Amino acid sequence: MKKAEQITFEIDGQTCYAWPGQSILDAARDNGIYIPSLCHVEGLKPAGSCRICNVKVNGRNITACTAPVSEGMIVENDTTKLNELRKTIIEVLFVSGNHFCPACEKSGNCELQALAYKYQMMAPRFPYEFPDKGVEARSPLLFHDRNRCILCKRCVRGIRKDGKAVFAYSGRGGENLHIEMDLELAAQLSDEEAQAAMDICPVGAIIKKEQGYQTPIGARKYDQVPIGSDLIKSEEQDF
Amino acid sequence: MSKPILATTSLAGCFGCHMSILDIDERILELIELVEFNKSPIDDIKTFTKECDIGLIEGGCCNSENIEILKEFRKHCKILISVGECAIMGGLPALRNGISIKECLEEAYLNGPTVGENTAKVMPNDDELPMLLDKVYPCHEIVKIDYYLPGCPPRADLIWNALVALITGDELQLPYEVIKFD
Numbered sequence: 001m002k003k004a005e006q007i008t009f010e011i012d013g014q015t016c017y018a019w020p021g022q023s024i025l026d027a028a029r030d031n032g033i034y035i036p037s038l039c040h041v042e043g044l045k046p047a048g049s050c051r052i053c054n055v056k057v058n059g060r061n062i063t064a065c066t067a068p069v070s071e072g073m074i075v076e077n078d079t080t081k082l083n084e085l086r087k088t089i090i091e092v093l094f095v096s097g098n099h100f101c102p103a104c105e106k107s108g109n110c111e112l113q114a115l116a117y118k119y120q121m122m123a124p125r126f127p128y129e130f131p132d133k134g135v136e137a138r139s140p141l142l143f144h145d146r147n148r149c150i151l152c153k154r155c156v157r158g159i160r161k162d163g164k165a166v167f168a169y170s171g172r173g174g175e176n177l178h179i180e181m182d183l184e185l186a187a188q189l190s191d192e193e194a195q196a197a198m199d200i201c202p203v204g205a206i207i208k209k210e211q212g213y214q215t216p217i218g219a220r221k222y223d224q225v226p227i228g229s230d231l232i233k234s235e236e237q238d239f
Numbered sequence: 240m241s242k243p244i245l246a247t248t249s250l251a252g253c254f255g256c257h258m259s260i261l262d263i264d265e266r267i268l269e270l271i272e273l274v275e276f277n278k279s280p281i282d283d284i285k286t287f288t289k290e291c292d293i294g295l296i297e298g299g300c301c302n303s304e305n306i307e308i309l310k311e312f313r314k315h316c317k318i319l320i321s322v323g324e325c326a327i328m329g330g331l332p333a334l335r336n337g338i339s340i341k342e343c344l345e346e347a348y349l350n351g352p353t354v355g356e357n358t359a360k361v362m363p364n365d366d367e368l369p370m371l372l373d374k375v376y377p378c379h380e381i382v383k384i385d386y387y388l389p390g391c392p393p394r395a396d397l398i399w400n401a402l403v404a405l406i407t408g409d410e411l412q413l414p415y416e417v418i419k420f421d
Contacts (some may be wrong), residue, residue, distance in 0.1 A: 043321055094328075098336075098337075099261055099359075100324075100328075100330070100331065100333070100334060101324065101391065101420035101421045102330065102331060102391035102420070102421045103331055105332065107420065107421040108421065116420070117415065117418055117419070117420075120413060120418055121389075122327075122387040122388070122389055122418070123327045123377075123379070123387035123388070123389065124326070124328075125320065127380060128328060128329070128377060128380075130329075130333065130336040130337065131376065132337040147337070196356075215421070223416075223419075224416065225415070225416075226415055
């Protein structure tokens with residue numbers, strides 16, 4: 001139901017309503033439509049860095065997490081072409097890091113892996129890079145594997161201690177671009193804050209120590225249902 | 240029409256994918272109606288005695304012997320399938336890809352905490368032993384691979400569905416539960 005002040009737009013032919021200034025991605029979710037995302041987290045300033053949420057508006061590809069809805073906008077989302085583009089991005093992310101799913105604590109709860117399942121990636125079409133960007137294991141609570149990082153900046157934007165960012169970009173301008181964990185700040189994190197750091201990471205780059213593989217295979221987040229299923233089920237709700 | 244001929248091998252793998260083939264349970268009886276096995280650990284035929292239709296490859300390439308066998312499979316099989324994460328991306332053996340061979344060998348034979356008495360500091364160096372490669376390679380970076388079945392191991396249903404679809408020509412069924420990377 002449209003509320004006063006809401007604007008009307010369309011996703012794949014379905015009429016949707018949004019608040020002025022709301023991003024296409026957030027508005028789509030309010031309307032029960034799933035647009036895949038990796039770098040976006042609700043409540044954080046959008047970064048538009050992963051490009052998974054690419055949609056087509058006026059014949060152009062834009063990232064749904066950064067673009068605001070406008071009145072009468074017509075958005076293409078769940079099309080073969082866009083889904084193929086998204087699958088290609090997933091494949092590139094898989095080969096540009098060391099994503100050893102069988103040996104990763106995040107497996108089953110990993111958003112990158114879940115998207116690969118959703119788009120039925122049997123194997124990436126590109127050669128593996130096997131980067132060696134190092135592992136930071138000196139922090140008391142956190143383990144930071146830079147080779148699993150997809151540079152989405154969710155931790156950079158979301159994890160702070162006393163107002164200071166715990167994670168930051170380093171080695172800009174070359175192949176060595178990575179995220180650095182501030183050891184001093186990381187050492188001050190509480191148990192809950194360390195858990196929040198692990199949870200904000202869509203992949204297994206930030207792992208809380210001494211608690212891997214707690215949930216058995218079959219009971220993890222994306223074992224039985226594809227990513228975005230919760231949203232599709234809530235389609236009937238009135239926003 | 241004669242039955243299609245199937246060959247299988249395990250390169251740098253753990254035989255888990257072959258275990259998963261056996262995990263099709265009683266359908267193994269249907270499988271031997273559908274295909275004839277040639278070179279495979281399942282029937283213990285060691286060398287190719289016929290040209291094969293389908294080759295299943297478990298494991299990636301970590302040494303010169305793996306490369307040789309993989310190339311032999313490519314030569315004798317019309318269709319090659321990478322089965323499992325190791326064949327597709329190197330898998331657990333590829334965890335050594337960021338470490339030099341020298342360091343790996345020294346850790347395994349000289350410095351590692353589980354190394355027993357090796358006072359003579361002997362490293363395996365026999366002509367009979369295959370040479371280790373600089374890193375572990377996915378099979379499709381060595382030869383052309385036609386299809387991929389991911390998983391660690393691939394679910395028995397995925398292997399079964401894929402083989403049946405390939406042999407009968409029916410469309411491959413891929414329910415969400417069968418594509419998993421662990």
